[in-house]
Amino acid sequence: MALVRSLxxxxxxxxxxxxxxxxxxxxxxxxxxxxIGVTMALRRAGHRAVVCLRQPSLGPVFGVKGGxxxxxxxxxxxxxxxxxxxxxxxxxxxxxxNLIAAVFENHLFHGNPLGIxxxxxxxxxxxxxxxxxxxxxxxxxQGGAKTPxxxxxxxxxxxxxxxxxxxxxxxxDDLKERVGRILLGFRTxxxxxxxxxxxxxxxxxxxxxxALEPNLxxxxxxxxxxxxxxxxxxxxxxxxxxxxxxxxxxxADYCVVEAGFATELGAEKFVDIVGPLTGLGVDGAVxxxxxxxxxxxxxxxxxxxxxxxxxxxxxxxxxxxxxxxxLRTLGIEPVVAANRFPGDTEEELGLLKRFCDERDLxxxxxxxxxxxxxxxESLAARVVEICARGGRSQPxxxxxxxxxxxxxxxxxxxxxxxxxxLSAPARETLExxxxxxxxxxxxxxxxxxxSLSDNPVVRGRPTGFLPTVQRFTRSAGAGFTVAYLGExxxxxxxxxxxxxxxxxxxxDGRVVGLV
Numbered sequence: 001m002a003l004v005r006s007l008x009x010x011x012x013x014x015x016x017x018x019x020x021x022x023x024x025x026x027x028x029x030x031x032x033x034x035x036i037g038v039t040m041a042l043r044r045a046g047h048r049a050v051v052c053l054r055q056p057s058l059g060p061v062f063g064v065k066g067g068x069x070x071x072x073x074x075x076x077x078x079x080x081x082x083x084x085x086x087x088x089x090x091x092x093x094x095x096x097x098n099l100i101a102a103v104f105e106n107h108l109f110h111g112n113p114l115g116i117x118x119x120x121x122x123x124x125x126x127x128x129x130x131x132x133x134x135x136x137x138x139x140x141x142q143g144g145a146k147t148p149x150x151x152x153x154x155x156x157x158x159x160x161x162x163x164x165x166x167x168x169x170x171x172x173d174d175l176k177e178r179v180g181r182i183l184l185g186f187r188t189x190x191x192x193x194x195x196x197x198x199x200x201x202x203x204x205x206x207x208x209x210x211a212l213e214p215n216l217x218x219x220x221x222x223x224x225x226x227x228x229x230x231x232x233x234x235x236x237x238x239x240x241x242x243x244x245x246x247x248x249x250x251x252a253d254y255c256v257v258e259a260g261f262a263t264e265l266g267a268e269k270f271v272d273i274v275g276p277l278t279g280l281g282v283d284g285a286v287x288x289x290x291x292x293x294x295x296x297x298x299x300x301x302x303x304x305x306x307x308x309x310x311x312x313x314x315x316x317x318x319x320x321x322x323x324x325x326x327l328r329t330l331g332i333e334p335v336v337a338a339n340r341f342p343g344d345t346e347e348e349l350g351l352l353k354r355f356c357d358e359r360d361l362x363x364x365x366x367x368x369x370x371x372x373x374x375x376x377e378s379l380a381a382r383v384v385e386i387c388a389r390g391g392r393s394q395p396x397x398x399x400x401x402x403x404x405x406x407x408x409x410x411x412x413x414x415x416x417x418x419x420x421x422l423s424a425p426a427r428e429t430l431e432x433x434x435x436x437x438x439x440x441x442x443x444x445x446x447x448x449x450x451s452l453s454d455n456p457v458v459r460g461r462p463t464g465f466l467p468t469v470q471r472f473t474r475s476a477g478a479g480f481t482v483a484y485l486g487e488x489x490x491x492x493x494x495x496x497x498x499x500x501x502x503x504x505x506x507x508d509g510r511v512v513g514l515v
Contacts, residue, residue: 014249038366041380066515073372128157132493232259331394454486
């Protein structure tokens with residue numbers, strides 16, 4: 001860890017290339033493959049390049065999307081180990097999170113000397129598996145005068161504030177400070193109760209000792225990959241750890257960072273949350289687009305996305321245009337990466353090329369999945385050109401912007417909405433956060449990744465909608481406030497036919513069926 005911090009604190013020569021995307025279909029549009037492929041191609045062209053990725057959560061691995069180690073000829077190896085837990089960082093995050101919950105309950109049981117209001121529990125439990133049955137639970141079901149039954153809940157580990165803290169902490173001291181200030185509840189006097197008040201900071205951080213260290217792996221061709229941290233972008237800040245990015249910047253010319261989901265989620269959060277909290281800025285972006293995704297946003301049913309449909313592609317370009325505008329609004333010039341799939345036609349690709357030409361947009365095709373580094377050579381060349389322009393990302397709102405104003409700006413400028421409304425519970429929570437002076441820092445929006453709006457079935461580029469903040473939660477350790485738009489779940493559920501049904505272990509110890 002000392003070496004990591006020594007390198008991370010050194011000169012940052014590497015340019016940050018943020019890989020984001022148009023609004024995805026439920027299958028994903030290939031950001032991880034593109035991130036790995038363009039990094040391999042940069043290295044093949046003679047540049048020092050490192051790809052920085054999040055650690056896969058077991059939720060998607062066993063659910064719908066599958067693993068997150070890339071695919072085809074653009075993978076990080078060993079993929080099965082990466083997808084099934086790697087070094088145990090997520091287990092450590094879950095253990096530290098649940099230890100804090102246990103200490104909280106234990107304090108109540110043994111006389112509650114701090115005078116905690118036991119009816120208010122802001123800290124859920126966590127598990128790195130999708131299990132909808134745990135969204136709402138009852139704790140202390142056996143009852144008792146000291147600890148009567150109380151409603152509770154679980155979040156998936158990628159949504160744990162501990163995961164966000166691990167991703168943002170710069171060293172052990174910062175880790176302890178952040179964990180210590182996590183908000184757990186309130187005393188009967190109205191004063192906040194934090195992890196440090198329960199003297200649980202040290203033990204929780206002891207569990208996170210090795211989880212704070214970035215993990216060095218490599219792509220198929222030996223290209224270095226740092227895989228560390230795993231916050232989802234629809235319910236958390238959605239990028240790998242600051243330590244892995246700083247380490248890559250100190251040792252390479254190009255640091256390729258994947259941001260979860262599309263520009264209004266992962267990219268916005270990198271610029272508005274990660275950047276201000278860490279000092280990191282973006283030099284250029286890759287905006288992944290697929291003809292499949294364009295067809296989807298042009299109205300094609302999910303089971304027909306593999307068939308050519310130029311008219312739908314033309315309609316779907318409106319969604320891509322919003323994402324191009326979003327990146328430019330954030331001060332980042334993108335290269336549009338056309339991630340090729342079987343069934344894509346030259347006629348459809350021609351529509352995308354004309355779209356980019358009319359907007360002075362760089363465009364490059366990518367066949368990294370099928371061809372590895374050679375399939376991303378033109379994309380890598382475009383990335384070098386964009387980064388050489390000297391542009392730099394700019395947050396959408398300055399430090400100190402009130403939460404409601406920051407949300408209004410995000411919704412209007414990046415989603416295309418007409419502002420934002422607050423539900424009564426959300427407004428009540430915001431008032432309580434103001435009372436304890438816990439509204440500083442950026443806003444982290446939790447919403448569906450499948451639409452620019454807060455409604456997952458709305459495709460294309462909607463305008464004029466008015467999303468509602470259903471609730472707020474405060475991530476005091478991470479340093480931001482989470483606003484939940486629409487029906488968003490922090491504990492996902494498995495689909496009717498989860499990928500878990502096809503994964504198996506052979507008699508010689510090989511894992512098969514991972515995707």
